[in-house]
Amino acid sequence: MAKKNLVVVGNGMVGHKFLQKSIEIGATQDWNLITFCEEPRVAYDRVNLSGYFSGQSAEDLSLVEPGFYDQHGVKVYLGDKAAKIDRAAKKVISAQGEEVEFDRLVIATGSYPFVPPIAGKDTEGTFVYRTIEDLQAMSAYAEQAKIGVVVGGGLLGLECANALKNMGLKTHVVEFAPRLMPLQVDDLGGNILKDQIQSLGVTVHTGKSTTEIVSVGGRVQKMVFADGSELFTDMIVFSAGIRPRDEIAKDCGLTVGDRGGIVINEQCQTSDPHVYAIGECALHEGKIYGLVAPGYTMATIAAEQICGDGNSTFGGADMSTKLKLMGVDVASFGDAFGQTPGAKVLGITDAIKGTYKKLVVDGSGKHLLGGMLVGDASAYGNLLQISQNQIVLPPNPEDLILPARSGTSNSMGVDSFPDSAQICSCNNVTKGDICAAIQADNITDIGTLKKCTTAGTGCGGCVPLVTDLLKLEMKKAGLEVKNNLCEHFDYSRQELYSLVRLEKTMTFADLLAKHGKGQGCEICKPAIGSILASAWNEQILNPAHVTLQDTNDAFLANIQKDGTYSVIPRIPGGEITPAALIAIGEVARDFGLYTKITGGQRIDLLGARVDQLPAIWQRLIAAGLESGHAYGKALRTVKSCVGSTWCRFGVQDSTTLAILLEQRYRGLRAPHKFKSAVSGCTRECAEAQSKDFGIIATEHGWNLYVCGNGGMKPQHAQLLASDLDQEILIKYIDRFLMFYVQTANRLERTATWLNKLEGGMDYLKAVVIDDCLGIADRLEAEMAHQVATYQCEWQNTLADPQKLARFNHFVNSPEPDPSLLRVEERGQARPPYAHEREVLMAIQNR
C-alpha cells in the first residue's frame, strides 16, 4: 500500500515536536513526513533566544539533531513558506511554487510579535524579538547605540530588556498597563517587581502609551507618550504580545476566532477534520496558549490522533509558571487573581526585602486555589503541590509564606503529600514514583535519583522537594543522612579533619589516595587545604599545597571582578604609625592603586595586577608591614577602641590586648573567615558583640563573647565567660577557636556552627570552661603549635623564586593582562562599567 502524505506547515518548536513524536510512535511506516520551514534554519529553541547574546550560536540553539530528518526520511522545504492551502485538491502550495498533496495536514505556524499601530513604528532602529535573524539585526544595530527601549513589560519584554542590558545599553522598559507582567501578577506584585528590576539598572515606565516615534535622518531619535512626556533612545524593540499566524487558515476557509486563532477541538482538529492546528496559532475553547509546554502537549496529542491510537485529548493546560527574570523570581499558579466565587486572599508585602507573596484560598479556608510570588519563589514547588493535590491547609495558612519563625519550619513538607502528588511537573513524576525508586534501588544520592526517575531534570525547580523526599525516605529506612564534602570524599569536613590529625596526613594527594576518589574539585581542594593548614601550618604556597588553594590564597590577595587583586597589610588592632601610613600611601600612589578604608580598621589597596603583587609587597615589607590574610579563611582583624589609654571612659587598655590577640591568631586557617574586636568599656565602641569572638573590658577584667557576626545574617555574640584575667581569657579563646576549627562544616561561620551545635551555648561552655570532653590541653597545645610556626606568607614567598614564578599573567610573556582598563573617579582609578568599557575599547581600536 502506498504511503500517505502527512504535511506539517511550520518547523518551529511545536512543529518539530510533532514530527519527533510521530516518528517515535512509528509514523514513518505509513506516512511520508513533509514539512515547510519558512526560516533559513530548522527548529530552534526560541524560549532561550536570549542565550544567543550570552555566547550561544545558532547551532547551539537548534532543537534538531544533525541528520535527524534525513535519517527518518522527513522532507524539509527549508527557506520556503507554505503560502496557500487548497482544501478541495488537498494540496499545499509554497511561496516558491512547490505543490505538495496531503492526506492529513498540521498547521503549526506559531505567532508573530504584535507591533502596536504607532506612527513611526517602521523607522530604522525598531525591532521585534522573535527569530535569530531579529537578534542578529538587533545586536548589529546595538553596536552604535547607547540607549535601548523595550515596548512591553511582559515575560518576553523583560527577557529582551535583559538582552539589551547585557549588550551594554542603558535600558528602558515601557509598559502600557499600570504594572509589569500584568498577566501574571497584580498591582502589589507588579510594584515590587518594578522596584527590583529598577534596582538592577533598568528604568521602568508603566502606564505609558506611546503615540509617536520621532526620527532624525531616518533613524529613531525619541518616543512621545500620550501624557506628553518623551524618551530619547537609539533603538526600540517591540515585545507587546503575540498574535496567532492564522492567515493561511483564514484564506482557505477554516474557522478562526473573532480575535484570531485557528479554532480546534480536543483532538486538535480544525473545522476540516483532515486539517489539524497546534501551538500558538491554535485557539482552544477561546484560548491561545503562549507557552511552549501546552504547544508540546498539543503536538503529542495531534501525533497520536493521526498516527497512533488517538486515545488522548487536549483539555486545556495549566498556566502555572515560575521564572527568573533578570535574577528576580516571579511565579504564579492556579487562580492567582482570586476569580473563583467566594475566594479569599491573604498577602504579604515586604518592600524592604523586595518580596510579595499572595495566597488565594477557597471560601472554607481549607484549600489553596492559587497564588503569586515575586522576589522569592522558593515556596512555589510546595504551594503548587498543595493546590494541585487539594491538600488541606494548616490552621494558619499564612505560615506557608511567612519567614521561618526561629527553630521551626513552615513548609507543610513532602511528608504530608499523598503518593499521587506530582512532584516534577516537567516530567510528570509523582511522589509515589520517587519513593518507589528510592526503595527499589536503595538510592542514597540525589544525582542517581534524578537519573533513575528523571525528576528534577527539567527546570530543576522541584530539586529541593526531591532532596527532602530522599532524606525522608533514608531516615525512614534507618539510613544515616550523610554530610559528605563532595563527590570525591564520602566524609564530612569534621571526619576528614580527624583523619588528617589521626593519620598525620600531610598532603591532599595522600588523603585522596587513602580516603577519596577521582581528582578532587573546587570544593574539596580548598577545604582540605584549609584543614592541612589548621593542622600542620605548612606554607600554603608550597608545591604540595598551592594547587589546592582558591585564587585568593594562591596569590595571597583578594580577587576582584576584573581579575585584579586587592592588597591589605595587617594593621593590628587598627593602630598604625604615621610612617607606616605614609609608606602605604606611597605604594598606592606609585602603583596606581585605589585606596579605601575597610570596616575592620585597615586599608584596602585595590586594582593590583597579579604581576605587580610581589613588587608591592617588597615595598610594604620593607616598610615593616606584613600580610593581613584578608584573602584567607582565617583571622581578619581584631578591631579596637583607644581604651583607657586616651578615652575618659575606658577601664582597660583595649588596644594593647587587641594587638596581642591579632598577633597571636594571625594566619590561623579556619572553615570560614573570622573576626574579633576588643572594647575598652561597656559603651562597646569596637562592636565586639558582632564578632566571632569579642572582648569587652569590665572593672575587674574581660568579658568574652563568642559566635556573633554581621554580614548576610547578623547575629549577636553570646557571653561565654565574665571578668577573666588575660591568661584565662587567652586559654578560653585558644580552646574555643580550635574546637570550632575541628568541628565546623566547610564555610560554616561560628554563629551558624553554634546554632547547629547540639546543646548550644551550655554545651560550648562545658567544653571550653569545664573541659567536659577532656580535650582542653590538646586544643591549647595545637594552638601553641600554630602560634609558634607562624610566618608572614608574603615574606616567605618573596624569598622563594619558585613561588614567585607564578606571579605573571602570561607564562610566555612579561606583558600584563591587556584587557584591563581603568577610568578615573574622584581622583582615583577604578575598573570601567560595561558601558564605559565599550567606549574605551572603541577609542583603543581607533
Place this chain on the structure above:
Amino acid sequence: MVQASVESQTVNQWITVCQLEQILPNSGVCALVADKQIAVFRTAEGIYAIDNYDPFSKSYVLSRGIVGDQNGVPKVASPIYKQNFNLQTGECFDDPTVQLPVYPVRVADGQVQIGIA
C-alpha cells in the same frame, strides 16, 4: 600524554609556550598566542587548552581556577563565580548554553605547544 580532543581545526604550526615543568600538576597557566589569551592546564591525565576568558565575570582569569574532575571529566572552576568548565570540550557544566573555544595543544620534548592554523 593524551591530547584534548579538538574537532575540525587544522594545525599548520605548533607554537611553544613553556616547558611542561613550568605548569604544576593539576594547575593552569595563561599563554599569549597570536594575541589570544589561552588557558593551558596540566592534569594527571593530560594537557588541555581552553579560552582564558570567563564569560560570566567577563574577565581573563580561567587559568587561575582550581582544576579537578566531575564524574571523571576534567574541569576547571572559574576563580570569580565558580562556574565549572569541561577541559575537554570547553562546555560549561553549570550552564550548558555556554561553551568556550578549545585549542589544539600537545607536549613535545617536554615543551608545551599550542597549534595554530
